[in-house]
Structure formats: structure tokens, C-alpha cells
Amino acid sequence: MDQSTDWDVVVVGAGPAGLTAALYLARYHRRVLVIHDGKSRALRIPLTHNAPGYPDGITGIDLIARMTEHAEKYGAEMLEMCVSNIRRADGAFIVSSDGQPDTRARGVILATGIFLNEVDLSRDVHEQAIKDGVLRYCPICDAYEHTDANIGVLGCDSNGAAEALFLRQYSDRITLMPLSHPELTASEQAQLDQAGIKVAHGALAKLTPHSDRIEVALEGQQEASFDVVYPALGCSPRAELGTALGLGLTDTGCLPPEAVTKSAVEGLWAAGDVVEGLDQISVAMGHGALAATKAHNWLREQDGETLT
DSSP states (O other): OOTTSEEEEEEEOOSHHHHHHHHHHHHTTOOEEEEEOSOOGGGGOSOBSOSTTOTTOBOHHHHHHHHHHHHHHTTOEEEEOOOOEEEEETTEEEEEOTTSOOEEEEEEEEOOOEEEOOOSOOHHHHHHHHHHTSBOSOHHHHGGGGTTOOEEEEOSSHHHHHHHHHHTTTOSOEEEEOTTSOOOOHHHHHHHHHHTOEEOOSOEEEEEEOSSOEEEEETTSOOEEESEEEEOOOEEEOOHHHHHTTOOOOTTSOBOGGGGTOOSSTTEEEOGGGBSSOOOHHHHHHHHHHHHHHHHHHHHHHTTOSOO
16 A cells, blocks of 8 residues: 555544444545554454444454445555654645654544543453453443442542442442542432442452452452442543644543534544544444545535535
8 A cells, every 4th residue: 555645534543433434435435544553442342232233242343343344345445553643734634653654635534532541450351351241341331231230330539429320220239439539529429328329438459350240359348249340430532633733622631522523623523432422332433424424525625516
């Protein structure tokens, strides 16, 4: 592949958002290149039941493989490398990566996703706990499978309390563990008490996953065993490429919702979890379709192919 060749659109990221954008652009007969680092968060999903059309669930690896094949079938091209910088020059976007030739594009869609703030476990142990279903980070995705389970929530502020209350709709056995110290207001504590949610205090001393349970040791507390633990530790949006180009951030560090259809930088759009909103596969796909269509129509306008 000649990376120096001009592309209509470069999509950065190969998760559900980026691959949907690539599919739509390819079917619009656009020259589209997907550049990704092989670290889509979706690849870590052991089995999702929230992807429409897969009633028995599908693994993240299989979903991404199918979406990649689908986009490539219509002409989208894939390139695995880590993008270090994007800049504007001579009316184009110049996409750079260390040790690689620059890539030029008329438009760019950022679908870079987020990094989860994770519990402190070795990588192998952490990923096995996810595969075993005893460690989960998304109650919207997975709480249904834990109906009536004994659920622990790790989180030291209102995010943890909010997640515990969300999970209360699935089980009446919920324990919130504020990690280092409680930061709950009297009102928040009252809501938890009313919902029957237990709050266990003490710094986290140890987390021990097993194939069918996960044990949590808090300082000054007897070790507790749960069917599953949900850390509510927040995330870090991968938004630095957008801010370098002039996009602002929301209070949560995400790119603003309007970046999907009309960003502050001409020729630049965003899609998926890097955008403020609901971090779900179906939402990411919708973002990808919207951003791709906006990019296509913007290119048509630039080329005088629309009504004036």
C-alpha cells in the first residue's frame, strides 16, 4: 500500500464505530483507509448479548473480524500502526506515525475509543477474570447475565454509588466498596440505605479472581466473596488527536457529541466511545454511519456535486 497516496477519508480506529464508518464510505465509492493500533476495546469482549442480530451472543474478536471483512469487501483498506499526530497542511490532513510514511487525506474520522481505568491485577489474571465473567466493567452490557447474583461494586465516589443503584435493578445483593475512603454525601448514603445496598469500608487490600467467583479483601474487614465485581473507576478517552487539531472536550474528557455530525474543525468528525454519550456497540455503529455520511456529503460539496 502506498500510504502517501491521497485518500478521501482516513478513519483512525477499528472498533465498531470506525469499521462502520469505513463500510459506509466504501459503499459511497470513497477511497477510505482505516488506521488502527490493534487495541480496540471491543476485542476484549468475551461475549456480548447487546449486539443486535446475535441472540446467542458474539465474541468481540468475532464481531470485529466480521465487520473488518465486511468493510474490506467493498474496498476499505486497513493499516495497523499507531497514529502519533494529525495536522493540517495544504488543504489536507497529514496523518503521521513514528517510523512510517505520512498519509494524506481530505477528511478524517476519529474513532479512537477510550482506555478503562482498571483494577490492579496482572494482565493475564485480569483478562482471565474477564473471560470467566467474574470481573465486568459495563453493567449496561452485562448486568442482565448477573440477575440475582451477589455483586460487588468498587468505586470511591458518586460514580460507584450510581453504578450500585443501577445494578440494584438486577439483584438485591449489592455491596459498594469505596476503595480507599468514602466520599458519599449523607443524601447519597440515604439512597443506598433505602435501596438495601451494603457499603463496606476499608482500603482495597487484595482482589483474587477464581473461575466462578472473585474474592475481595478490604483492610479491617473480613474477606468477601462475590459472583462478580464491577469496578466503577471511570475511563480515559483517547481524545488527544482531536484536541491537537482544535476540538474542545466535555467535562468528562470526551469529544463533544456534535463532533459526530458537525465538528469545530472542517473535514474532521468523531465517532464511538471517544464521543460523549452512551458507550455501546450499537451507538458506536450509529455514530460511524452518521459521521461517514456527513463526510461523504461534505466531499460532494467540496467537489461541487450538490445543489447550491
